[in-house]
Amino acid sequence: MAKVLVADDSETILLLLQTRLEMEGYEVETANDGQEVMDAMHAAAEGATPDLLLLDAMMPRKSGIEALRELRAEGVETPALIVSAHQDAGDADSATELEVSGYVTKPIDFDQLFSSIKQLTS
């Protein structure tokens, strides 16, 4: 089953995402901020890198957007979904530049989220 790297600075939201994703049968790795996302990506062995990134847009230390920008600069092409509290986080410029596959708005519509993830990981 596909592996998803989930990053959020809120422990409860991280737990919620992890639980729901695991119930759907995904393998989940978690990170508390963008720096941990970078570390996890760098530490992952060849062929064991996540199939999808689910990143909170705003996190202390390093945001999901910043982490994604650095990863794209390193040539990482893993599809990414950005989670944001904003209703219209869909900023067209960064979507193109950072190859963002989609935006997820809080509170999360899980049916919609799962259908996006299914599409991106199949």
Add this chain to the structure above:
Amino acid sequence: MLTGLAVIGVGRFLQQRQDFENATARSYQLEIQARNRLARGAHPEAARAAILTQQHKRQKLRDDISGQTRDTALLVGAGLIAGLTGAALLFSGLIASMRRPLEELVEASGRLAGGDLEARVQVGGLAETAALGTAFNEMAAELQRRAGERDQLETMKDEFVVTASHELRSPLTSVQGFAELLMLERDKLTPRQADTLEIILDNTRHLVRLLNDLLDLARSDAGRLTIKPVPTEVAPLVAEVVRTMRGQTEAAEQVLVEDVAGGLPPLRVDPDRIRQVLLNLLTNAHEYCPERASIRVSAQQIGAEVEVSVKDDGPGIPAGQLEHIFERFTRGDAGLTQRVGGTGLGLAISKSLVELHGGTIGAESVPGEGSTFRITLPTEAAVVPAEAT
């Protein structure tokens, strides 16, 4: 100075008159003495001559005084005319020096009233108009300062709403998310626990709706409510909204009728936002109408626009409430709102959104018979040529 001449003239006239009267009185006195001498028979020839002399003298005095009076009157008249002319000249000068600043004041007041808070006048002219100008400028500066403060407060309020709505979203995501998680195991809950959970979820959704509405309104106030108009077909949009509502209306045994005219031109709208407006109108009709009510969504072309209306045969809206219905936090009858889950913001947002599209929104209602909400939306054909020019 010329007026002074007139005053001098009048003074001289009065003096001449006094001299004339004194001389006349003296002449009469001399004539009477002469007549007494004549009556006594003393030097009658001399007395008669004296009487004639005095009569002649008075005649001369009278001639003199009328001549003098005429001269003085001429002098006084000339003085007065000269004085008046001078005064008039002085006055027209005065008016001219007042008119410019006053005209400027009128013009600046007009600009200020029209919202140009930069409007000021040049202070000048007479002391009075200068004072008026200074007062006006002080007032305008104060208005501008207060408007600045108000704008700052508005901005702070909008930022606060955006931040608050943002910050509330994370805990709300957790509450809703974990409640949904629990709901996934509904079969393991007692019916009472399931009902309780249902209530938690209902209220969470209501909170989310409220947050979204508040955010939309704050954006609208800050002029940051944006739309992305694209060519949009009416029928599929209406069909989608009706499909979304079908479950709720069927649960209430309400009849939901879709009546879209054929061959409607494509709209020039942001489909997400118009869907939001139509959902709001249909949700209102559904929530305010009793069971078995009928709700009809129609669309037809009117001139260069398309009118979409939502008509119900519910309780209607009293005239007093109808005029405030598009204001925020205005809701229908309090007795009804007990079971109605609205935020009181939906119609205010719908109005902002429709107007942002260049359309109109309106409501009519007959209490006891039902209500009709109409929106008009621009069509692609009507908008494109306008943009091309």
